[in-house]
Amino acid sequence: MAYTLDLSAKPATSAKVNITGLTRDGLIAALKESGVVEERKAKMRAQQIWRWVHHYGFTDFDKMTDIGKDQRGPLSEKFTLARPEVVERQVSKDGTRKWLIRMAPGIEVETVYIPDVGRSGALCVSSQVGCTLNCSFCHTGTQRLVRNLTAAEIVAQVQVARDDLGEWPSPKEDRRLSNIVFMGMGEPLYNLDNVADAIDIISDNEGIAISRRRITVSTSGVVPELDALGKRTAAMLAISLHATNDELRDVLVPINKKYPLKDLMAAIRAYPDLSNARRVTFEYVMLKGVNDSPAEARELIKLIKGIPAKINLIPFNPWPGTDYQCSDWRTIEAFAAILNKAGYASPIRTPRGRDILAACGQLKSESEKVRASALRKAQVEGLATDESETPQNETDGIETELPYGHLASGM
Secondary structure (H helix, E strand, O other): OOOEOOOOOOOOOOOOEEHHHOOHHHHHHHHHHHOOOOHHHHHHHHHHHHHHHHHOOOOOHHHOOOOOHHHHHHHHHHEEOOOOEEEEEEEOOOOOEEEEEEEEOOEEEEEEEEEOOOOOEEEEOOOEEOOOOOOOOOOHHHOOOOEEOOHHHHHHHHHHHHHHHOOOOOOOOOOOOOEEEEOOOOOHHHEHHHHHHHHHHHHOOOOOOOOHHHEEEEEOOOHHHHHHHHHHHOOEEEEEOOOOOHHHHHHHOHHHHOOOHHHHHHHHHOOOOOEOOEOEEEEEEEEOOOOOOHHHHHHHHHHOOOOOEEEEEEEOOOOOOOOOOEOOHHHHHHHHHHHHHOOOOOOEOOOOOHHHOOOOOOOOOHHHOOOHHHHHHHHHOOOOOOHHHOOOOOOOOOEOOOHHHOOOOOO
16 A cells, blocks of 8 residues: 555545546446446446547547447436536646646646647646645645545546647547656655556556656655555656755755655665666756756766666746746756766756746645636626735736636636
8 A cells, every 4th residue: 555645635525436537447346336237247338438538538428329328327327527627727828738627626736738848748747736845946835735636636637638639539649748747736656546546547558548658757755655656657757856965955855854865866776667768857956056066966976876867957947935046047058068978868948838837846726825717706796806905917928718618817
């Protein structure tokens, strides 16, 4: 059993089971338990439903034409295929898309699609509402942790993106969404059971069909769960590193106090199937005057020696209230040159979606804030709103649309 935080806020229960988050075996078992499907037909029926839901993207049992009409009604009474509510949507000037998705009352997460990443485009999904890690440079870390997301809520983020991108049924070629990265809100290894189930669903060849080698899980270093992550998911591993010594990493990534670099590096070296074909990615945010010196570049080389790896250098993305600044571009290039000379690929990640706070480290659920959309709704309903409390229009200069009947003010 994976290590999962015992959170006081639990997912809302429903009389209907959400099929979106059921693995194949889970779906077969649920159909048997429902009494709607005969046990001898459960595997066949699960295969049919799986294709409709995960390959074609259907949300209505009545459209499943190879299932008898006499069963569609009972299935809809026991199960749901509903998508969560897309509260807000933004499109950056560079084509990045961000959605604020409401999973339940007070439970909102942000999900980002970044074009021209990986084979064609990557979706950055969240695994928790908020985060416990409090990394000092990360906007998400300023939001308290509410709860883990369920497997259904993780998969739903992919479904929402594919709805918006028009990618149903699952295309074999010319995909706009080709990669999944667990780099959104939360620490995936504190929610490994649900993350692993979601990866099983997302990677299934008869459904969404995104290869496990195109799914990357980023962790700040929950050492006891690294081996389980590799064995259960076969996902690509990314480590949110950002420092080469314990003293600095204790400040930047406080979980380092519990799992220091010595333990973390040993666990990485033992990660299942690590090889030149399955390299670990080290993420290193470039903070001006903090971790960006040539000496620290050389220390980084020593730290990861012998590990098949690449290093993503991430220019710091500013957010309201931070005291950190991004390293100068020449400094970043000089840092990268030292790593390259040592034989490590060290691409400098191009900041994407900064204008809509969709870049790395900028995600934060708007559920803690008073949104413009909420204020507008209050005005429509005739409620008094103090003009001084109205936030500035964050969509100025941003291309926005109004899908799903919701106001679009961006992620």
